[in-house]
Amino acid sequence: MSIQITHLLVFLSIAIAVVSAFSPADHYLIDCGTAESTTTVDLDHRSFTGDGSSSILSATRSVASRNSNANPNLSPIYHTARVFMKPSDYKFKIKEKGTHLVRIHFQRFNFQNIGSVCHDQFHVSANGYVLLHNFSAPKRNPSIKDFLISIDDDELVIRFIPVDKSSFAFVNAIEVISAPKDLIPDNQSDGVNMKHAFETVYRINVGGVKVTPFNDSLWRNWVPDDEFLKSGDDSVKSYSKIHFDGRIQYHLGGASREVGPDNVYNSARIVSSLNDSIPKLNITWLFPVKNGFSYLVRLHFCDIASISLGMIYFNVYLNGNLAYENLDLSTLANYKLASPFYADFVVDSEKFSGVIRVDIGPSSLSMPHAVDGILNGLEIWKMDNSMKSLDGEVFADQLESKNRSNGQMGRLLSLTAAVCLLAIAFLVMRRKTEAKHSTGWSQLPVDMPEIDLKSIHQKSTGVNV
Numbered sequence: 001m002s003i004q005i006t007h008l009l010v011f012l013s014i015a016i017a018v019v020s021a022f023s024p025a026d027h028y029l030i031d032c033g034t035a036e037s038t039t040t041v042d043l044d045h046r047s048f049t050g051d052g053s054s055s056i057l058s059a060t061r062s063v064a065s066r067n068s069n070a071n072p073n074l075s076p077i078y079h080t081a082r083v084f085m086k087p088s089d090y091k092f093k094i095k096e097k098g099t100h101l102v103r104i105h106f107q108r109f110n111f112q113n114i115g116s117v118c119h120d121q122f123h124v125s126a127n128g129y130v131l132l133h134n135f136s137a138p139k140r141n142p143s144i145k146d147f148l149i150s151i152d153d154d155e156l157v158i159r160f161i162p163v164d165k166s167s168f169a170f171v172n173a174i175e176v177i178s179a180p181k182d183l184i185p186d187n188q189s190d191g192v193n194m195k196h197a198f199e200t201v202y203r204i205n206v207g208g209v210k211v212t213p214f215n216d217s218l219w220r221n222w223v224p225d226d227e228f229l230k231s232g233d234d235s236v237k238s239y240s241k242i243h244f245d246g247r248i249q250y251h252l253g254g255a256s257r258e259v260g261p262d263n264v265y266n267s268a269r270i271v272s273s274l275n276d277s278i279p280k281l282n283i284t285w286l287f288p289v290k291n292g293f294s295y296l297v298r299l300h301f302c303d304i305a306s307i308s309l310g311m312i313y314f315n316v317y318l319n320g321n322l323a324y325e326n327l328d329l330s331t332l333a334n335y336k337l338a339s340p341f342y343a344d345f346v347v348d349s350e351k352f353s354g355v356i357r358v359d360i361g362p363s364s365l366s367m368p369h370a371v372d373g374i375l376n377g378l379e380i381w382k383m384d385n386s387m388k389s390l391d392g393e394v395f396a397d398q399l400e401s402k403n404r405s406n407g408q409m410g411r412l413l414s415l416t417a418a419v420c421l422l423a424i425a426f427l428v429m430r431r432k433t434e435a436k437h438s439t440g441w442s443q444l445p446v447d448m449p450e451i452d453l454k455s456i457h458q459k460s461t462g463v464n465v
């Protein structure tokens, strides 16, 4: 009995140590379409707060909608949504500038009380970055869009913009979380620095099972690699999977638990030589991607397969080019087995068409009777283009031009009104000056230029781009 309690205590203190290792300065979990006082606990035991009448939300025409026949197996954050008929913002105060994880959840259901607008098609922007363009949520399963955004301001503004008058925008939940400093180093020599926005396109647990947010300190999903293996040849059978039951040895300078959790590093696929000959064989994965963007590819390695150090050497190829020759995992992992390491590569938009191909295979230093290639995990992020867009050739400023077309008249009218008011003010001013009274009129002209400047500013940005 007492032994059991000690075990429990030890386990608890380890668990607490692990949890407290990462405590983000900014940490917002918002369940959209519910009252502000509501707390929704998702399947991973995280508490989301409601957005209704909160200062975070600024929307002129929005409707909170609840799915009356929601699938009970779905996380409760997908049981409600907020639907927007006009461009609307969520504004998050940012305590600590720098990279943030931004996750936006979409699960469409039959929205009630939204009037004549018929379909969801919308844009999403965030602090000048285009995140989604002409987006329509897939019908069946929830769609989670996962971004890393560099924030230089005291505020993050996520804007939902219906494409036109007949469409609406919606959202079920939003997460905004400060990223750990080592997730994307600020200062990498290979041209990736965090003045970027990234969208996660693939997050793969090679040779392993699906890892859910519950088992990931940054609440990420990692999926198995099976469907991305190049098939069609017999070699697929020899792409053996391995699993490791020991402890992953995280070390300073290598990958941290936030970079990749234990469940990613404790499984892998390997090329190995069982006899005197080194197999002539690569393991090959194919990842379809959209053209026109550059991609950051992160490969996660952890030698959970070798029986001793200094025996594992292999080559890494990206799109058929040698990306890393004679990768010496023992040295890179600080002469420890089961110690994680990752390598980042940028794949240029011009250098491929539609697919990123990753090969792992023996090198000239590979040894017989040893492991001659390993990969534990892989991530691919889309990088924003020169227009700061992750979706389409468009600037964030341009997204509202369509939606504005009916607002244009109103703006024109208010501009005319402003001019008239100025003229009146001028007349009043002249009269009063003539009458040698200097009180009463001065407020008016001071207020007017503000409206004026705003509309001129918005117009000129529209013309410039």
Ligand SMILES: *[C@@H]1O[C@H](CO)[C@@H](O)[C@H](O)[C@H]1NC(C)=O
Binding pocket: 133, 134, 163, 392
């Ligand atoms: C976005 O939608 C608009 C209107 O539906 C269309 O004119 C435009 O070509 C679309 N753009 C892209 C990049 O799909």
Ligand SMILES: *[C@@H]1O[C@H](CO)[C@@H](O)[C@H](O)[C@H]1NC(C)=O
Binding pocket: 187
């Ligand atoms: C970035 O890295 C270079 C070379 O390692 C270093 O000289 C420079 O001080 C670094 N800059 C920042 C902002 O850390």
Ligand SMILES: *[C@@H]1O[C@H](CO)[C@@H](O)[C@H](O)[C@H]1NC(C)=O
Binding pocket: 211, 212, 214, 215, 263
């Ligand atoms: C978390 O990981 C452990 C160990 O791999 C596994 O047994 C458990 O099922 C996982 N839990 C969830 C919710 O994925």
Ligand SMILES: *[C@@H]1O[C@H](CO)[C@@H](O)[C@H](O)[C@H]1NC(C)=O
Binding pocket: 274, 275, 276, 277
């Ligand atoms: C080594 O093993 C592989 C497959 O296990 C086999 O195809 C190959 O012929 C073997 N080579 C020798 C020299 O025995």
Ligand SMILES: *[C@@H]1O[C@H](CO)[C@@H](O)[C@H](O)[C@H]1NC(C)=O
Binding pocket: 280, 281, 282, 317, 319, 320, 321, 359, 361
């Ligand atoms: C492994 O892949 C690279 C790049 O695609 C290729 O050049 C090499 O010939 C392949 N090796 C084998 C044994 O297929």
